[in-house]
Amino acid sequence: MSAATTRSRTPDRLCAEAVDLARAAAEEAAAPGVVGEHVGLVSEGDRVVTHFFECKELGYRGWRWAATVARASRAKIVTLDEVVLLPGSDALLAPEWVPWSERLRPGDLGPGDLLPTDQEDLRLEPGYTGDEQPPSNSVVSEDMAELAEAEDADVTPGTPAVQPTAPTRGSIAALAEELGMRRARVLSRYGLHTAADRWEEAFGSKTPMAQAAPATCMTCGFLSPIGGSLGQAFGVCANEFSPADGRVVSLSYGCGGHSEAAVMPKPPQPAPPVIDEMKVDAFPLRPSRDSGSVPEPGDAETAELGHS
Secondary structure (H helix, E strand, C coil), rough: HHHHHHHHHHCCCCCCCCCHHHHHHHHHHCCCCCEEEEEEEEEEEEEEEEEEEEECCCCCCEEEEEEECCCCCCCCCCCEEEEEEEECCCCCCCCCCHHHHHHCCCCCCCHHHHHCCCCCCCEEEEEECCCCCCCCCCCCHHHHHHHHHHCCCCCCCHHHHHCCCCCCCHHHHHHHCCCCCCCCCEECHHHHHHHHHHHHHCCCCCHHHHHCCCCHHHHHCCCEEEECHHHHHHECCCCCCCCCCCCCCCCCCCCCCCCCCCCCCCCCCEEEEEEECCCCCCCCCCCCCCCCCCCCCCCHHHHHHCCC
């Protein structure tokens, strides 16, 4: 160990005795009444000493005011270097800083907020290459070249992100817009898988609701199908009484609002009547003379019985 190293670990006597100078500097930098007792010192090097004072300010438990003093070689006057507030071994510290991209959570985005997307985001991939020159083995290479030359079409180089708002006629961007494909980036396979995992975790077969459901969404009449490859495993719930209304749900998900869970019975239909009461039969007030099996009595017999 060298002599210089030995001297640097031994506090300079004059600097170590400059406690009043260090306290005055700390009280000037801090608010009144928050600089406490002198709690120690440490040698920072040759003729450089840092004095520590207790911090009494609320919210800074375990912090210390540090005032560094020094003197020049062979000088008798001690001068001030700096005053800072430093945490101690048991200080109350704020959590470690985390980048905003890692702090962001679903639902944090509000009206007017802009969420930038990384150019190298693994969830996205180019929607189309933007290459204006067809491959050499393409059967339409010469035809496209002749068409562009005939129409005096200007080809703008670069990726789709740098293309103008109105694509140049005859360019790949113009063709992509005409076909409804002018999206600079689309979901990559990684983006599809992460979305599927997220939806499966929220509304999948392993959720408590699905475990207690009478049937899956695959057989539910409220399921609205979606297109693309994700439509093979997911759909959108359209039941306003379901906890997943308007959400993307797995086909293996289910809830008590299944369309066929408890079908209301149809109202009972009365049995057809045995007697047709709706038909009217005509009955004469007096029977016809020849309708009976007993012959009609004569007038003499009627007179004997007193009939009129």
